[in-house]
Amino acid sequence: MIGRLTGTLLEKNPPQVVIDVHGVGYEVDVPMSTFYNLPANGEKLTLLTHFLVREDGQFLYGFGCEAERFAFRQLIKVSGIGARMALAVLSGLSVSDLAQAIARQEAGRLTKVPGIGKKTAERLLLELKGKLAEAVPAAAFAVEDSQHDILNALLALGYNDREASAALKQLPAGVSTSDGIRQALKLLSKA
Known part of the structure; x- marks a missing residue:
C-alpha cells in the first residue's frame, strides 16, 4: 500500500521517526542502521516503507535502501520472526553481514543479536539460505x-x-x- 514516503523529518525517537508528508505526520519504525544515517530534524527525507496490518494495529516500517527493505521482508517470512525481531536483526547486522552469515552458515554471528537464540539462528540460516544473495552485490561476498x-x-x-x-x-x-x-x-x- 505505502511503498515510499518523502517529506520533512519532524522527530527522531529511536527506533521511531515522524515524517511530515504534506501536513500528515507518519510514525515510522526504522532499524538503527537507517536511524544513524538520518538527516537533522527539519530536513527532507525519503524512506522506502513496508506497511503491515495486524489485528492490533497498522504499522509502517522505513528503510534507507532497497536492500534493507528486501532483507526485512525476507526475515518476517521466517516462522517465529516478527517485525520487531526483524528490525533488531537489521539493527545488529548490516544487510551484507547478515547475507554473509547466512551464506557461510555462521549461527554465532546471528546469536549476538539480542533476542536471537541458537534455535532461532539455526532456523534463520535454514530458511534464508540463498534468499539474501540477490539483495547484496557479489562484491560484498568478496x-x-x-x-x-x-x-x-x-x-x-x-x-x-x-x-x-x-x-x-x-x-x-x-x-x-x-x-x-x-x-x-x-x-x-x-x-
Missing part, C-alpha cells in the same frame, strides 16, 4: 580469507560485530592475518 579470519578472531576475543567490522575497515588492503589481528587490536584498544 571478503578475502585473511579478512574473514581477522574478523572471526576479533569476534572470538569478545568484540562485537560493529567494533570488529569498524576495525577491519581501517586495515590496509592485503594485510596478512597475523598482522591484521595485531593492528586491529591496537585500533580497538585506542577506542
Whole structure:
C-alpha cells in the first residue's frame, strides 16, 4: 500500500521517526542502521516503507535502501520472526553481514543479536539460505580469507560485530592475518 514516503523529518525517537508528508505526520519504525544515517530534524527525507496490518494495529516500517527493505521482508517470512525481531536483526547486522552469515552458515554471528537464540539462528540460516544473495552485490561476498579470519578472531576475543567490522575497515588492503589481528587490536584498544 505505502511503498515510499518523502517529506520533512519532524522527530527522531529511536527506533521511531515522524515524517511530515504534506501536513500528515507518519510514525515510522526504522532499524538503527537507517536511524544513524538520518538527516537533522527539519530536513527532507525519503524512506522506502513496508506497511503491515495486524489485528492490533497498522504499522509502517522505513528503510534507507532497497536492500534493507528486501532483507526485512525476507526475515518476517521466517516462522517465529516478527517485525520487531526483524528490525533488531537489521539493527545488529548490516544487510551484507547478515547475507554473509547466512551464506557461510555462521549461527554465532546471528546469536549476538539480542533476542536471537541458537534455535532461532539455526532456523534463520535454514530458511534464508540463498534468499539474501540477490539483495547484496557479489562484491560484498568478496571478503578475502585473511579478512574473514581477522574478523572471526576479533569476534572470538569478545568484540562485537560493529567494533570488529569498524576495525577491519581501517586495515590496509592485503594485510596478512597475523598482522591484521595485531593492528586491529591496537585500533580497538585506542577506542
